[in-house]
Amino acid sequence: MQNNSNYKIDWENIFEFIYETGKITNLNNYSYYFLQKLNELIPFYAANFFLFDENEEIVNSPVCFNVSEQNLTAYNNYYYKIDSIREIAFNKIEPSRSSDLMDYTKWVNTEYFTDFLGKNHLYYSCGIDIHHQKRLLGTISLFRDQNDNDFSLKDLLYLKLISQQCSNQLNKLIIINNLEIKIQKNRSQVLDNTSHKFQLTEREKEVLKLLIEGKNNQEIAQNLFISINTVKKHLSHIFNKTEVNSRTELVSLIFRH
Structure with a gap:
């Protein structure tokens, strides 16, 4: 030039x-x-x-x-x-x-x-x-x-x-x-493995997906067009199936496996 x-x-x-x-x-x-x-x-x-x-x-x-x-x-x-x-x-x-x-x-x-x-x-x-x-x-x-x-x-x-x-x-x-793509792929794999291992329903899988993305109950309800009480019921079922008592324990469990 x-x-x-x-x-x-x-x-x-x-x-x-x-x-x-x-x-x-x-x-x-x-x-x-x-x-x-x-x-x-x-x-x-x-x-x-x-x-x-x-x-x-x-x-x-x-x-x-x-x-x-x-x-x-x-x-x-x-x-x-x-x-x-x-x-x-x-x-x-x-x-x-x-x-x-x-x-x-x-x-x-x-x-x-x-x-x-x-x-x-x-x-x-x-x-x-x-x-x-x-x-x-x-x-x-x-x-x-x-x-x-x-x-x-x-x-x-x-x-x-x-x-x-x-x-x-x-x-x-x-x-x-590229990092976000890898994280998303890892989340998808973790979600599939957890859903299969603990026999989660499709709706419970959708709730779990939003939970591991960091969404709170209100945000999950808005994303899935359901009430907060329904979200809490699904979370309760997920906790029972995975034998944990909190979100923190749940996230720790699924990413540990």
């Missing part, structure tokens, strides 16, 4: 962006909120944010702005094969923009451009891949219409400046998400 030392950086907005996106604690919400805040820093017409696993396979559906499900499907089914920008810029450390990578006098006549990008007002593009210790975590692509200005070198600089914070936050959220 060229030297951007002559650009006046809006540090106040950059710090606000880093602060706001750093508050996100849920991986599923991060990509959407990131693009939402990024649009205030770098205006765009459309955008997408892909997440990748350890094998660089796409995780779930990407978050998209002004990119329809139909267009996303079309890209995944065919157009990614002839996406020449992807071939050049995918999994790189530095941000890039299409006007630096492609000769537009030739590129606008290619199948990929005329049948996909041009039809969807995706004339200019820029983006950056997010890495953490050489592992690819995500890729962010921004698009503007032909009637807009091209992305500037200052825009690329902004992407570079926020990429490290994005890397740290995304890595943290991925670790937390």
